[in-house]
Each structure stands twice: as C-alpha cells, then as structure tokens.
C-alpha cells in the first residue's frame with residue numbers, strides 16, 4: 001500500500017517541498033518496481049504528484065517503453081542508500097539496492113525537475129560520502145526554567161515535545177522526516193544533550209513516546225537516537241553508582257538497552273554529553289571517557305547501535321585571572337591520549353571548532369589527531385552565535401571551509417568524519433520551521449553537505465532556491481543569492497573581529513557586550529587593553545594551543561606574520577597598530593569591517609524589498625520585518641565594538657567617520 005504523503009497542518013510552510021516541486025514527475029507516467037517498506041513511501045510520493053498534475057503511476061508492471069520514469073529496486077552493489085540514474089530512449093531510470101536509496105533517487109529526480117526528462121543522461125551513481133547524517137535536537141520534554149522548551153532554539157517550540165509530553169501531532173513529525181529525507185539526513189536525536197530529570201526517563205518508562213516519533217520518521221529512512229544521562233543507573237535505576245567498570249552498572253545498561261530495542265528495533269543509539277558543563281560523567285569515578293563510552297557501546301553492540309560521545313569537555317569554572325588554562329586546548333588534551341581505546345561502535349563527536357560554534361574559529365585540532373577513533377564532526381545549524389534566526393546568516397560557506405580543511409593527516413575534515421556529520425537542529429514548531437524563513441537554507445545545506453562534503457555550497461544553495469521557489473524567475477534567484485551568498489561574512493564583519501569570538505550578551509548570547517564574558521568563569525576572553533587585543537595561543541609565548549596542530553598549521557598559526565588574518569586574534573595578542581596581510585592595521589580593520597557590515601545588511605534589506613512582487617506576501621513580510629531587527633542589531637554591534645576599541649586605543653578612524 002502506498003504511504004500517503006503527510007498533510008501539512010494549516011499555515012505550515014512546505015519549505016523545499018512545495019507541491020509544484022513535483023510538477024515534472026506528476027505530469028508523467030511512472031513505473032515503480034520492488035518491495036520494501038520505503039518503496040511504499042516512494043509510491044505515495046509519486047501517487048500524490050500524479051493526483052495533482054495528472055500523471056499516472058503503476059506498480060510492478062512489465063518492461064517496455066511506455067514509461068517516462070522507472071523507479072526500481074534491483075541492482076546490487078549500490079549500498080542501502082545509493083542509487084543510479086540514467087536516461088535513454090525516452091525513459092529515466094533510477095535503480096537502487098535498498099528502499100532508502102530509491103527514496104533518495106526519487107528526490108534526486110525532484111531536484112532535476114524537467115531536466116530529468118530531457119534528452120539523454122549518462123548513468124550516474126550517487127552514494128553518500130558519510131553513512132551518518134544526523135541532526136541533534138536540543139529539545140526538552142518539559143519546559144526548562146532557563147532554557148525553555150528548546151535549548152538555543154529560535155524556531156518556536158519543539159516538533160516532538162510540548163510542555164512535558166510528546167506532541168500528539170505526528171503528522172508534523174512525518175512532514176519533518178520527509179523534508180529531512182529530501183536533503184539526505186538519516187538520523188535524528190530527539191532530545192537535548194543536557195538531560196534533565198523528565199528527559200532522563202525517555203530511556204526507560206517513557207520509551208514508548210520515543211517509539212512513536214521513531215515510527216513517524218522511519219518511512220523516510222530516518223533512525224531515531226536518544227540523548228541519555230550518564231547517571232541514569234543512579235537517577236533511574238536506583239543503583240548507588242554509575243561507575244562504568246561496575247558489573248551492576250553494566251548489567252543495568254544492558255537490560256535497559258534491550259528494552260529500548262524491543263520498543264524501537266532500528267534504534268540508532270545514544271548521544272552523551274558527559275563531564276561537560278555540569279553533566280555527570282566518568283570522572284566522578286576516576287574513570288576515563290573511553291571507559292564511559294565503552295560502557296554504553298557494549299550495551300548497544302548486540303543490537304548494532306552506536307554511542308555518540310561528545311568531546312565538549314572543558315573547565316567551565318575557570319578563573320579569568322589564570323592565564324595558563326586555555327579552553328581551546330581542552331578537547332585535544334582530554335581525548336588524544338585515549339586514541340585507540342574506544343570501542344568500534346563508539347563515535348567521538350567533536351565540535352568543528354575548539355571553542356563553541358563562533359562565527360569564526362579554526363578547525364578543532366582534535367580532528368585528524370585521533371586516527372584510531374571513529375570521529376563525527378558536529379556543526380550548529382541553530383544560530384546560537386550567528387544571529388539566532390533573526391539575522392540572515394547562511395552557513396554553507398563556513399561549513400564547506402571546515403569540511404574541505406586538511407588537517408596534518410592529509411585527508412579533509414569531510415573524509416576524516418568517518419562517524420558522520422552532525423548538526424544541532426535549527427527547526428521547531430514555527431510555521432516556517434526555522435523561525436527566519438531564509439534559515440531553512442541552512443538546514444537544507446547541512447543535509448546536502450553531509451551527503452557530499454566536497455559539494456560547492458553555492459550550488460547547494462541554488463538547489464534550495466529552485467526547490468523552494470519553483471519556477472523562480474532569474475531576478476528572484478539572483479536576489480536570493482545576493483542576500484544569502486555573503487551573509488556569513490557580513491555577519492562576521494559586524495560582530496567580534498578577527499576570530500577573537502564571543503563579545504556577546506551573557507546567558508542568551510544575542511547582541512553585543514564586549515566585556516560580557518571577560519571576567520567570567522567560561523574561558524572565553526579577548527584580553528583587550530590600551531595597547532592591543534587577542535589571545536596568545538602560541539607555543540613560544542602563549543598557551544601552546546597552536547602546537548596541538550600538525551604541520552603546516554602549527555607553524556603557520558604560531559607566528560602573527562604567517563597566521564591568516566581572519567584568525568589573528570584567536571592565536572595572538574597584537575598591538576592595535578599591527579599591520580594585517582591586507583595592509584590595514586588591526587584597529588582600522590575593526591572600524592572598516594564594522595561600518596561595512598552594517599552597510600551590507602542595509603543593502604541586503606533593500607534587495608529583499610525589491611523582491612516583494614516575486615515572493616508570497618507572508619514570507620516577504622516576515623523576512624522584511626526581521627531585516628529591521630538585523631539592521632538595528634548590526635548597528636548596535638558596530639557602535640559598541642567601534643566605541644570600545646576607540647576608547648581603549650585612542651586611535652581615530654583614518655576615514656574620520658563618527659565613532660560614539
């Protein structure tokens with residue numbers, strides 16, 4: 001039986017799957033062959049498209065030239081997720097070895113649109129470069145007194161949970177799964193890595209609620225994962241210890257995990273934030289993080305599950321007076337000595353930068369430094385530090401730079417992430433899914449880069465535009481490129497300069513506060529004084545962090561003369577008069593970029609205004625309104641940063657602009 005396409009609740013945006021995106025398929029004759037549960041999903045999609053656009057779909061019919069499109073299970077060797085696509089003699093044929101592959105093949109044809117049915121197409125084989133393409137939701141089940149329903153969520157409530165319980169509305173979850181499948185995502189962790197009391201129980205007596213979500217996501221090839229508390233045996237099991245080497249603790253995890261698999265046979269595994277920002281972990285028992293991860297890995301192993309163990313372990317009670325501790329060093333210091341000790345089904349999940357999802361950071365030196373450990377790279381689609389989905393900040397170029405970076409090991413980050421690519425989700429119950437309608441582009445881009453980390457981000461953005469705005473005239477797609485392509489660099493220009501990071505309002509992290517974290521325990525300092533600014537992380541004079549990289553990066557980052565401009569203040573404390581490679585002094589660079597950043601936002605907002613006749617009024621108005629806020633906030637950043645550094649340095653702007 002074909003699986004009906006989910007019906008979007010009234011008022012919810014179809015994002016990159018508007019009905020018109022299926023026009024080319026829906027008007028044609030399609031044959032579907034093979035049996036597997038996901039083939040029913042494919043059939044449902046094509047049937048719905050045909051219902052709308054007048055085409056025809058048949059199941060398991062005979063060969064023959066009568067079809068425009070054949071979607072067939074058959075050929076081996078393409079893996080569960082791969083597919084081939086060829087067009088000859090007037091028929092486009094997608095072949096896959098497994099149901100997921102066929103679904104991805106269908107969405108490939110959707111992306112091609114009418115081009116899928118023109119002329120001849122040589123056979124192409126598509127396979128994901130990374131087997132795991134995952135979203136981590138920082139969703140709480142119960143509304144948290146400080147963090148709310150979704151920690152760092154800027155898109156309304158949770159898609160899964162509402163004020164203490166699972167949402168009844170699984171149709172919306174199904175629609176979400178469908179969107180995710182269309183960009184290649186195949187795994188979702190449904191609760192926050194900070195596991196509070198209510199959420200801890202999802203693992204045991206509330207696993208049924210997780211099973212329902214898993215049931216809604218399964219037809220789209222998405223596996224469900226759960227964040228768990230390392231202290232669960234104590235908190236839930238009433239054991240006196242959670243010591244990973246204790247026999248009773250191991251038995252407890254084994255039994256609980258068996259019950260999880262009874263409820264969810266294709267369960268993906270656990271995500272764990274341990275000994276990090278107050279979460280419990282193995283340190284309390286004098287055990288290592290490999291001991292901790294291997295405990296859960298052993299429980300999951302009989303069922304083929306994986307534990308994603310986060311490497312975000314650092315001292316968040318640092319004394320700002322102490323210049324020897326460097327938060328940036330922490331993940332490498334903790335985990336490099338454990339290389340080779342993790343079980344085969346334990347994945348070390350590393351944030352892409354050494355600090356915390358800033359608009360600019362170097363690539364984490366841990367990536368490439370643990371060759372005997374399966375590693376997943378974690379990105380942040382939710383825009384905690386990049387404008388909180390009130391600012392346009394398309395992260396494709398940043399992620400692509402990270403994924404193409406070559407640590408000393410020689411392979412790119414994308415190639416090193418054998419354990420997968422993960423993003424903290426930016427989606428929620430908001431009618432546009434992501435709060436800011438243009439932030440949908442981040443979610444789509446993440447999925448496509450996880451499928452192909454070496455893909456060109458601008459091309460991916462082009463796909464998103466073509467799908468989201470079917471038949472967009474050139475003026476619209478050019479306008480969208482104009483406001484999105486450079487938006488990350490624009491954001492970088494008006495916020496913290498030259499890789500120094502933070503300078504945000506403490507707590508919620510929105511808007512500027514240059515010294516907001518300067519005397520705090522969080523380890524996020526810029527050390528500005530009257531002479532200069534930046535953190536000395538050199539080996540010769542500073543914290544030694546630069547030495548955590550292999551060559552050539554350790555040498556390049558070591559000296560201000562060779563360090564790339566955009567990371568200068570991350571690695572060095574330099575005088576305001578220090579001349580950058582660009583030929584400008586640091587202070588003049590700060591002034592110039594902050595004036596430019598605001599102008600660029602104003603220009604983007606003008607471009608958007610000019611697209612009013614080409615975008616539905618609701619979407620246009622929402623973005624226009626958000627541009628007002630972005631512009632206000634960018635001015636605030638410009639004026640606070642420029643005034644702060646003018647007052648510290650006493651150096652006037654060479655161009656005589658007004659600094660308050």
Ligand code: GCW
Pocket residue numbers: 138151152193194273277312356357384
């Ligand atoms: O970026 C920081 C956030 C925390 C988050 C933490 C993490 C889930 O401010 O809200 O906690 O990172 O990644 O664990």
